Every structure is written in structure tokens, then in C-alpha cells.
Amino acid sequence: MAETAIISGTIFSRDLPGPASRSWLRPAETELEGIDGTPRSRQSRRFALVSASVCGATDDRELDGGRMAGNDRDGGAAPVQVRGTVLTVRRVDAYVAMTVVAPAIATRFRPGQFIAIAVGGPQSGMLARRTFSVHDVRPDHGGTVEFVFLPREPGAQWLADCRSRDVLDVVGPLGRPFPVPRDAASCLLLGVGPGAAPLFALASRLAERGSQTDYLLGAESADRVFGALTARRTGRSATIATADGSLGSRGSVVDVLPTVLQQARTDVIYASAPTAVLRPVCAMAGRYGIPVQALVSEPAMTCGTGLCMGCVLPAVGNDGVTRMVRACTEGPVFRGDLVRWDDVGTIPFDALGAPGWKPKPASGERTHAS
Numbered sequence: 001m002a003e004t005a006i007i008s009g010t011i012f013s014r015d016l017p018g019p020a021s022r023s024w025l026r027p028a029e030t031e032l033e034g035i036d037g038t039p040r041s042r043q044s045r046r047f048a049l050v051s052a053s054v055c056g057a058t059d060d061r062e063l064d065g066g067r068m069a070g071n072d073r074d075g076g077a078a079p080v081q082v083r084g085t086v087l088t089v090r091r092v093d094a095y096v097a098m099t100v101v102a103p104a105i106a107t108r109f110r111p112g113q114f115i116a117i118a119v120g121g122p123q124s125g126m127l128a129r130r131t132f133s134v135h136d137v138r139p140d141h142g143g144t145v146e147f148v149f150l151p152r153e154p155g156a157q158w159l160a161d162c163r164s165r166d167v168l169d170v171v172g173p174l175g176r177p178f179p180v181p182r183d184a185a186s187c188l189l190l191g192v193g194p195g196a197a198p199l200f201a202l203a204s205r206l207a208e209r210g211s212q213t214d215y216l217l218g219a220e221s222a223d224r225v226f227g228a229l230t231a232r233r234t235g236r237s238a239t240i241a242t243a244d245g246s247l248g249s250r251g252s253v254v255d256v257l258p259t260v261l262q263q264a265r266t267d268v269i270y271a272s273a274p275t276a277v278l279r280p281v282c283a284m285a286g287r288y289g290i291p292v293q294a295l296v297s298e299p300a301m302t303c304g305t306g307l308c309m310g311c312v313l314p315a316v317g318n319d320g321v322t323r324m325v326r327a328c329t330e331g332p333v334f335r336g337d338l339v340r341w342d343d344v345g346t347i348p349f350d351a352l353g354a355p356g357w358k359p360k361p362a363s364g365e366r367t368h369a370s
Contacts (some may be wrong), residue, residue: 027114077108079174079305085195086166087144093223095148095194096160097135103143105172109134111180111202112295112333115147115172116304119155130155131301132179134173145172148226149195174304175332178270178293180201184210185267188260189235190281192273196226198295198352199272203234212236214264216257218277222247222308237264254280266290269334274298275344282336292336299345301328314340314348320360322351 091097091344104114104351114133120126132147151160160167180202181187187206189199196217215231215238223246231238240248241256249256254277260266261284271281272295285292301311306329315325315338322340324347325331340348347354 022067023085023286054347057237079172080108080162081169081171082209084145084168085169086162086164086168088164089141089160089162092148092226094150095226096151096156097146097148098162099144099146100160100168100170101142102145102170102172105170106137106139106143108202109137109139109145109173110177111205113175114301114304114328114332115145115170116174116301117159117171118169119158121158124158126155126158128302129171129304130159131304133195133295133297133332134201134241135197135199145170148194152195157160160173171304173337175328176330178205178333180205180209180297181211181268182209184212186214186265188214188216188264188266188269189270190216190232190271190273191226192253192277193220193224195272195274195295195297197272199270200227200230200234200308202270214266215239216241216253216260217248218242218253218273220244238289242277253277254284257281257284261285261288261290268293269336271295272297273359275341278336278339280343282339282341286337294333294336294339295333296327296339299327301332304328313344313348314346316340322348324351324353330364 002173004201009076026204082102082104084102084105087099087101089096091099109344112133114131116129116131119130130149132149134145135148136146138144149156149159151157159168189196190204191197191199199215206213213235215227215235216233217225217238218241219225219226220243222242225240225242228240228247235261239256239260241251241253242248243252244250253273267290269281269285269290269292271278271292273281275298277295278294278296282292282294297314299311302308303310306326309326312324312326313327314322315330315334325334327334349355350357
């Protein structure tokens with residue numbers, strides 16, 4: 001299934017994978033123990049539907065006897081390029097929150113998707129766009145899009161210096177959004193630093209489905225924790241952890257994760273954090289048999305359309321084959337159990353297409369040696 005948009009007079013086409021092409025990402029059944037000691041594969045049908053619907057299945061009919069409940073996994077429409085007027089620029093502790101008027105993007109957006117912005121102006125040598133997860137959209141209030149960032153590199157600093165009524169070149173929404181369960185579930189939203197920003201739009205979407213949300217937020221210090229007040233106001237619970245102990249517990253979100261999982265009786269984890277955090281989070285969730293939907297931000301996404309191949313990472317399918325997937329197009333949201341976290345930043349020797357790679361013999365197939 002292909003979707004096309006016109007971008008600067010050029011036809012921009014992107015193939016959106018359908019059920020057949022994504023079949024290798026469907027979840028396998030597991031006998032992992034849940035928090036209460038019950039094998040996950042023997043738990044209620046409600047959890048089975050939750051697990052299936054948030055683990056990458058793309059055809060709703062296979063999940064609930066043919067009842068179609070909408071497909072949030074593939075974005076609603078192809079991305080567009082717009083000239084968006086800056087509405088507000090404000091400081092939020094260590095971060096800059098910028099709101100841009102972009103109705104065409106706001107109406108297409110799904111939680112977890114991102115935008116790519118040209119920086120530096122028309123005479124700038126900064127050719128690469130900067131990508132940002134979307135924090136909030138208001139399609140019914142002027143079509144605004146808000147994103148949050150740290151002004152710690154030249155492109156981001158240029159954006160931070162923009163003022164109201166400045167005009168930006170914005171492309172979006174890009175990437176594949178968070179899938180959401182059709183039935184009510186207990187959802188843990190885990191965010192570290194600016195990675196927490198996209199979780200709040202997701203929380204609103206989950207609330208529409210009747211799901212309960214608990215927050216686990218972390219950062220190096222109190223001024224780097226994003227959205228703590230909103231989490232406490234809107235979530236069933238909110239747990240904060242900072243490395244220096246300036247807000248909440250001292251330590252990382254990984255340190256307090258087991259306690260939060262048990263207290264919240266979590267059905268699914270939505271995580272947006274650096275790779276160094278996503279790796280142990282997914283490992284721990286795997287021991288409990290809890291599915292994870294992980295929004296990755298490393299390696300950095302540059303073009304946002306999959307052309308530069310700069311954001312590839314290895315993921316394993318249920319067929320046992322490792323493939324190099326692009327975070328900006330096949331992601332940025334992935335099933336946590338399918339990403340080879342220890343190999344991020346490399347091309348594993350056994351990845352499809354790697355030098356010397358050979359397909360595994362089919363079961364029962366005789367080799368030349370035999």
C-alpha cells in the first residue's frame with residue numbers, strides 16, 4: 001500500500017507495509033511467567049488481546065474475531081512539507097518548547113510520530129534537518145504542533161533563538177506511531193529526559209480507550225525531568241527517579257522499575273529513552289513476560305525518510321532472521337523484544353545481507369556435506 005504527497009513540487013512516495021510484509025514482526029506465544037507467577041500464555045483473553053494488539057500485528061481482524069477497531073500502527077496519511085509559523089517559544093526548565101502552526105501535520109499525527117525541521121536559514125551550511133518527537137497537537141485549535149528539545153547543538157540552538165511569527169520548513173508526521181490496545185489495559189509510560197515528551201499524547205489516546213496509565217520518569221537532575229507535574233495530575237501514579245536525587249528517588253528508572261511493575265500490575269510498557277536505558281528495560285520486561293513498545297532515538301534520525309540509512313538498527317523476526325531496519329520509517333517505535341540492543345550501532349555478522357551471510361537451511365534440507 002503506497003501513499004503519496006507533494007513536497008516542494010516533487011512527488012514524495014512511501015510504501016507503508018501491509019499485513020503480509022510485516023508478518024515477520026508478529027508476536028510469538030510465550031510461556032514466560034507474569035508478575036503474579038502465572039504463565040502469560042494462560043492468562044485472560046483480555047491480556048492476550050492487549051499483548052497482540054501492541055506487539056506489531058497490523059491486521060485488526062486477526063485479533064478480535066473480525067471486529068475492526070482502527071489501526072493506529074500505520075500512520076493515517078503520508079507526510080507533508082509545510083511552512084509553519086512559530087506561535088510560541090518558551091523555556092520549560094532545561095528544555096525549549098516550541099509551538100508551530102501546521103494544520104496539515106496536526107490532523108495527520110498519531111502519538112509516537114515525529115517531525116523534521118530545516119535549520120539555519122536559507123544561507124546556512126547546516127544541511128541536515130533536525131528531528132523531534134511531537135509532544136502535543138491541537139488540530140481543533142488552529143492546527144498547532146508542539147515539540148520539546150534541548151538547545152545543546154548549533155541546529156537546536158538556532159531553533160531556540162527563533163521568535164513568534166518566524167517561519168519554519170517542517171516535514172511530518174513521520175514514522176510509525178505507537179500501537180494501542182483496543183481493550184482497557186494497565187499501561188506504564190516510561191520516559192527519560194526529553195524522551196518523555198511524546199508519551200503525553202499517547203496517554204490521551206490510551207485514555208480514550210479506557211486504559212489506565214502509570215508514569216515512570218527519569219533524568220540526570222530535576223530540571224531535566226520533563227512533564228512531572230502533568231504526570232502526577234493525569235496518571236494513576238507517577239514515579240520519578242533522578243541520578244543526583246534532586247527529585248524523586250536517587251538512581252535510574254531501571255532501579256525502581258520492578259517495584260512499579262508489581263504495584264501497577266502492568267500489562268504493557270511504552271518506553272521512550274536512550275538505548276542504554278531501553279536495553280535493561282526490555283530485558284527486565286522480558287523476564288516478566290510484559291510486552292514493550294520502545295521509541296528509539298539512537299542512532300540519530302537525519303533525513304527522516306529512510307534515504308540516508310543513518311539510523312539503522314538490527315531487529316530479529318519470528319523467523320529468526322536479523323534485519324537492519326530504519327528507525328525513521330520502520331520505527332521509531334519497535335517491539336522491544338525484537339531489537340538486538342547489544343548490537344545497536346553495528347551490523348551483526350548474521351544480519352540479512354551482511355558480508356558472508358548465508359540463509360539457514362530449511363528444516364530437513366540436506367547440505368552438500370551430508
